[in-house]
Amino acid sequence: MADIAVVDYGMGNLRSVQQSLRKVAPTASIILTSDPQEVARAGRVIFPGQGAMPDCMREMDERGLRCAVLDAAKNKPFLGICIGLQMLFEHSTEGNITGLGILRGQVVRFASHLLDQQGDKLKIPHMGWNQVHRVAKHPLWQGIAQDARFYFVHSYCVVPQEVAIVQANTDYPTPFVCAVARDNLFAVQFHPEKSQDAGLTLLKNFVAWKP
Amino acid sequence: MLAKRIIPCLDVKAGRVVKGVNFVELRDAGDPIEIARRYDTQGADELIFLDITASSDDRGILFRMIEKVAEQVFIPLTVGGGVRQVADVRNLLNAGADKVSINTSAVLNPQLVADAAGRYGSQCIVVAIDAKQTSAGHWEVFTHGGRNATGLDVVAWAMRMEELGAGEILLTSMDRDGSKIGFDLQLTRAVVDAVEIPLIASGGAGNLQHLVDGIKQGGADAVLAASIFHFGEYTLTQAKQYMAKQGIEVRL
Numbered sequence A: 001m002a003d004i005a006v007v008d009y010g011m012g013n014l015r016s017v018q019q020s021l022r023k024v025a026p027t028a029s030i031i032l033t034s035d036p037q038e039v040a041r042a043g044r045v046i047f048p049g050q051g052a053m054p055d056c057m058r059e060m061d062e063r064g065l066r067c068a069v070l071d072a073a074k075n076k077p078f079l080g081i082c083i084g085l086q087m088l089f090e091h092s093t094e095g096n097i098t099g100l101g102i103l104r105g106q107v108v109r110f111a112s113h114l115l116d117q118q119g120d121k122l123k124i125p126h127m128g129w130n131q132v133h134r135v136a137k138h139p140l141w142q143g144i145a146q147d148a149r150f151y152f153v154h155s156y157c158v159v160p161q162e163v164a165i166v167q168a169n170t171d172y173p174t175p176f177v178c179a180v181a182r183d184n185l186f187a188v189q190f191h192p193e194k195s196q197d198a199g200l201t202l203l204k205n206f207v208a209w210k211p
Numbered sequence B: 001m002l003a004k005r006i007i008p009c010l011d012v013k014a015g016r017v018v019k020g021v022n023f024v025e026l027r028d029a030g031d032p033i034e035i036a037r038r039y040d041t042q043g044a045d046e047l048i049f050l051d052i053t054a055s056s057d058d059r060g061i062l063f064r065m066i067e068k069v070a071e072q073v074f075i076p077l078t079v080g081g082g083v084r085q086v087a088d089v090r091n092l093l094n095a096g097a098d099k100v101s102i103n104t105s106a107v108l109n110p111q112l113v114a115d116a117a118g119r120y121g122s123q124c125i126v127v128a129i130d131a132k133q134t135s136a137g138h139w140e141v142f143t144h145g146g147r148n149a150t151g152l153d154v155v156a157w158a159m160r161m162e163e164l165g166a167g168e169i170l171l172t173s174m175d176r177d178g179s180k181i182g183f184d185l186q187l188t189r190a191v192v193d194a195v196e197i198p199l200i201a202s203g204g205a206g207n208l209q210h211l212v213d214g215i216k217q218g219g220a221d222a223v224l225a226a227s228i229f230h231f232g233e234y235t236l237t238q239a240k241q242y243m244a245k246q247g248i249e250v251r252l
Helices: A015-024 A036-041 A053-062 A066-075 A196-208 B032-042 B056-072 B086-095 B104-108 B111-120 B154-164 B185-194 B208-216 B236-245
Strands: A004-007 A030-033 A044-047 A078-081 A105-109 A126-134 A148-154 A156-160 A166-171 A175-182 A185-188 B005-013 B016-021 B024-030 B047-051 B077-080 B099-102 B125-135 B138-143 B148-153 B168-173 B199-202 B222-225
Touching: A004 A015, A004 A036, A015 A030, A015 A196, A015 B056, A015 B086, A030 A036, A036 A066, A044 A066, A044 A196, A053 A066, A066 A078, A126 A175, A148 A196, A156 A175, B005 B032, B005 B199, B005 B236, B016 B032, B024 B032, B032 B047, B032 B056, B032 B236, B047 B056, B056 B077, B056 B086, B077 B125, B086 B099, B086 B111, B099 B111, B104 B111, B104 B138, B111 B125, B111 B154, B125 B154, B125 B185, B138 B154, B148 B154, B154 B168, B154 B185, B168 B185, B185 B199, B185 B208, B208 B222, B208 B236
Parallel strands: A004 A030, A004 A044, A044 A078, A078 A185, B005 B047, B005 B222, B047 B077, B077 B099, B099 B125, B125 B168, B168 B199, B199 B222
Antiparallel strands: A105 A156, A126 A148, A126 A166, A166 A175, A175 A185, B005 B016, B016 B024, B125 B138, B138 B148
16 A cells, blocks of 8 residues: 555656655655556545646546545545646536536636736746745645745636635736645645745645645 | 746756857766756756757667656756657656657657647647747748758747647747847747747847846746856856846746
C-alpha cells in the first residue's frame, strides 16, 4: 500500500508532481498509478490533470478510475490540481462536458479581449506567477504568506455554487476562485509542483494533513 | 496581479551551456545543472533549455540533464531543439520538461503543433519563431538555427500557430540575438498585437532597461535573456528589482 497515489490517466506529465512529492516526503512511498485498486489502497490521493477537460474525463473513464476517484475524494486526504480541480465540478463549458459533480458549480472560460489595469490585453491562457489571496484558514496554507505567488496555466476557471468551499481567489483581472476545500478534499487551480518554495510548502502540508 | 516573467535561456551543446553571437561564435558558459540551480535560487520564473546540436548522440545526454534539473528545480522547464514528432514531445515531457518548444519542425510540418497540442494540451506547446527583418515593418521566419529562409511572414505565422494550438510564442529577433542592443520592439509589438497567447521576447537584451522596454514598449509577457546573466553582469534578483522600480509587476 502506497502512502501517496498520484492518479495517472495518461493526460500530461506527472513527473514533476512525483519529483516534488519526493522532495517534501523523502521517506513516503509515492506511486503514479492508473490502477483503481492502487488508488483505493493508498493513504492519500493526488488528482492532477492537464490539457482539455473532455479528454481528461474520457481518459479517466477509459481506465475505470471514476469510482476510485469519487471514493478517495470522499474518504481520504485528496488534492486536486488544475484540471483535477475543474473535474470535481458538475459541468464545464469546455466541450459542454459533465464533470464528476462532487462539488456544485460550473467551469467556464475566461472572457476574451479583457484588459488589465494598464490597458494591455489579458492573454489566454492565464500563464505565469499570480497571487493567491486566501479567504479562509486551512492547515494546507501553513507557512505560506498571504498573497504568495503560485504558477498558473489555464484557460478555464471554476465558479463554485457554495461560497463556503472557497479557500482563495486570484485576480485576472477580476477575482476567480483558485482554491477550494471541503472536509478531506482540497483542490487548487495553480501548480504547486511548479511553484518553488510556496508550492513545496503546500505539498508538504498536504502530506502531513490529518483531516 | 499576474507577474511579468524573466526567463533565462540555456543553450545546451553536448551537456554544456554555450552562448553564441548572432547564432555563431559559441562560448562555453558552464554546467547546466549548476546554472539552473543558481537561477532558481535567484528567482528565475521559468527556465528554457535549447539543445542546439540536437544530434542523436547528444540526445541521451540531454534527457539525463533534464531529469537531473527536474529533480532539483521546481519551476517550469521548457526544452527545445530537434523536436520532430509527437514522440519527441512525449520523451521530453517524460524526462521532466513542462513545455516543449518547436521551431523548424513547425514550419516543415505544421500539423505537428496541432497533434502535440491535441495530445498533451496547448499549455505545454511553445512555438519558437526565429525572425529576420526583410524591410520596414516586415519580418521573415527562418529555420534550422537561422540558416534557412522560409518566405513566411512572421506575424501571419504566429497567428497560424495560435490557431493550430500553440500555447505560447517564443519570438527571437535574429538581427538582435547576441547584439546586446535591446529587443526588436517593433517586431515584438507587431506579434503581440496579432495573437491572444502569451509571448516571450528574445534576442538582444544587453542591460536591465532592455528588459523593461521589452515589456512596456514591446508588450511582451515574458523576457528571455542569456548573456547578461551567464557571464555575471547582472543577477536575476537585480533584474527583478530594477523592473519592479520601473513599475512592472514581478515575483520577488
